[in-house]
Amino acid sequence: MATSERNMLLNYVPVFVMLPLGVVSVSNVFEDPAGLKEQLLQLRAAGVDGVMVDVWWGITEQKGPKQYDWGAYRSLFQLIQECGLKLQAIMSFHQCGGNVGDAVNIPIPQWVLDIGESNPDIFYTDVSGTRNKEYLTVGVDNERIFHGRTAIELYSDYMKSFRENMSDFLKSELIIDIEVGLGPAGELRYPSYPQSQGWEYPGIGEFQCYDNYLKSRFQSGSNKGWPS
Ligand SMILES: *[C@@H]1O[C@H](CO)[C@@H](O)[C@H](O)[C@H]1NC(C)=O
Numbered sequence: 001m002a003t004s005e006r007n008m009l010l011n012y013v014p015v016f017v018m019l020p021l022g023v024v025s026v027s028n029v030f031e032d033p034a035g036l037k038e039q040l041l042q043l044r045a046a047g048v049d050g051v052m053v054d055v056w057w058g059i060t061e062q063k064g065p066k067q068y069d070w071g072a073y074r075s076l077f078q079l080i081q082e083c084g085l086k087l088q089a090i091m092s093f094h095q096c097g098g099n100v101g102d103a104v105n106i107p108i109p110q111w112v113l114d115i116g117e118s119n120p121d122i123f124y125t126d127v128s129g130t131r132n133k134e135y136l137t138v139g140v141d142n143e144r145i146f147h148g149r150t151a152i153e154l155y156s157d158y159m160k161s162f163r164e165n166m167s168d169f170l171k172s173e174l175i176i177d178i179e180v181g182l183g184p185a186g187e188l189r190y191p192s193y194p195q196s197q198g199w200e201y202p203g204i205g206e207f208q209c210y211d212n213y214l215k216s217r218f219q220s221g222s223n224k225g226w227p228s
Helices: 003-010 033-045 069-080 110-118 151-163 167-170 212-220
Strands: 016-018 051-055 085-094 123-125 132-137 174-178
Touching: 016 085, 033 069, 051 069, 069 085, 085 151, 151 167
Parallel strands: 016 051, 051 085, 085 174
Antiparallel strands: 123 132
């Protein structure tokens, strides 16, 4: 191989394109396979390597605890595979909606929101008691309050089910990358400056440490189960 050719391979940067947020609808339907196929083929023809797609917790576990429905995502992944593209799958445990560029609304599962009706401390809370329902507070990570499971178990069960259900797509190397969302908008951060709650650029944010779980940890000085 000529040096210039080898350098080209070494410098190869794969290009992935993010699919629209609502490609699988909030009611868990892959709505426009024909339209998407056309777009995927155009991407392929343009030399794009693959696509990235959010796999929403609020869509696939919406019927009830552990009642996963991967059907719509399976049809989507099958199409992506047929079009010769690769896939980066994002495990999205946050709400879609209320952040920059969010064109669709996908809340976290209703049965989780229902738990928050009687126990609003499962959500990030600021000093004036404003709750944020985009993501569960890290304060409940190890609290067994979700029909017998902790929040960490909700997330890990979800990912185990995904791995099981998508094992063929993992084997065929369609899915070459899995990313895990860790907070609001999928980012490892607090929801300190939501526009949906009146924040305006470049205003200051609010601390989000006032749910009872985080408060009692702080008061007891306990670091149990937390990275030191
Ligand atoms: C994957 O999920 C779909 C829909 O939820 C189901 O019909 C199918 O049997 C599952 N496949 C596996 C291998 O678990």
